[in-house]
Amino acid sequence: MESSTLTPNTVAYLQITSEQAGQRIDNFLHTHLKGVPKTHLYRILRTGEVRVNKSRIKPTYRLQNGDVIRLPPLHFQPTSTQSPAVTQQQQLAQTILYEDNRLIVINKPAGMAVHGGSGIQAGVIEALRALYPQLPYLELVHRLDRDTSGCLMIAKKSSMLRRLHDLLRNGEIDKQYLALVQGYWNPNLTQVELPLRKNILSSGERIVRVQVSGKHSVSQFQVERHLTTTTLLRIKPLTGRTHQIRVHTAHVGHPIAGDNKYGDDTFNQKMRQLKLNRLFLHAEKLSLTLPELNFQLAVVAPLPPRLTQVLHHLDTVHVKTV
Secondary structure, three states, X not given: OOOOEOOOOOOEEEEOOOOOOOOEHHHHHHHHEXXXXXXXXXXXXXXXXXXXXXXXXXXXXXXXXXXEEEEOOOOOOOOOOOOOOHHHHHHHHOOEEEEOOOEEEEEEOOOOOOOOXXXXXXXXXXXXXXXXXXXXXXXEOOOOOOOOEEEEEEEXXXXXXXXXXXXXXXOOOEEEEEEEEEOOOOOOOOEEEEEEEEEEOOOOOEEEEEOOOOEEEEEEEEEEEEEOOEEEEEEEEOOOOOOHHHHHHHHOOOOEOOOOOOOOHHHHHHHHHOOOOOOOEEEEEEEEEEHHHOEEEEEEOOOOHHHHHHHHHHHHHOEEOO
16 A cells, blocks of 8 residues: 555554655654644654554654554544645746756745645645655755745755755755845944744744844855845855844844834835835855765845845935945
8 A cells, every 4th residue: 555645444554765764753644644634643643653663752753764653543534635726836836946856946935835834724845745746755955934035945855855954954055045134234244143042922923032042043144235224135044043034133233124023113114115015035045065966056046026126226216335
């Protein structure tokens, strides 16, 4: 029986292959047990009904080659198996910047979450799986905030995913962002280094704050040009913390235009008058090298037209020289 169609009414066992290794078990089960609600999957993981090599595991457990998964009988009310909207798939098909048999790089549109959940029926990964039904494996290599556009990598093989994760951990993938921030950024401020900690507000909203107990984070900054009451920055995050760039710029007094979480309301209102209705943060460039595969990649995601138009308007009003 194919694992992609497994919905056993009796106890079933799956053995993990080398290509499947490296995935979190919750993600693996969600992909391979079609129609099973996520709430049911997490319940059988928490209660120990799912076992790996006869042992209880956490939902975050990463599968290893040769692992044997025990699945209990699955009694549940199937969820809707509606595919992501065709228009969403078509939109993503037009954003592909690079593709080979191991990797896809897209220019993610702003406003599209990288995965479904929390009221979002389908994100980038679900839409791509619908667009590539013939591929047995598609996983996000990294993430971008919903409101951030630009370069996003998706692995077609688990071996590629593991290798790219190694590069990310070792800081060997060069990622460059463009951001429009409030005010005149001092060109001498080239690096921000802060401890960041995730917090959950009483409303359930996730927010990141600068706290001594937080995780180390570093971003490098270069002024591209100064514009009227704003600065266009090129940013290289040396670590990959949640909302890192947004918190770094806001903490030093230069929040990103259109940032409704960490930004300045008055500044954002002025930017809306220029028809900026999104966060001005774009993952423009991505480059990496895999010597063992004789593989080099350098991808540029063009700045979306709306952001280009905002810059053009600011340029025509007045330009400050550095």
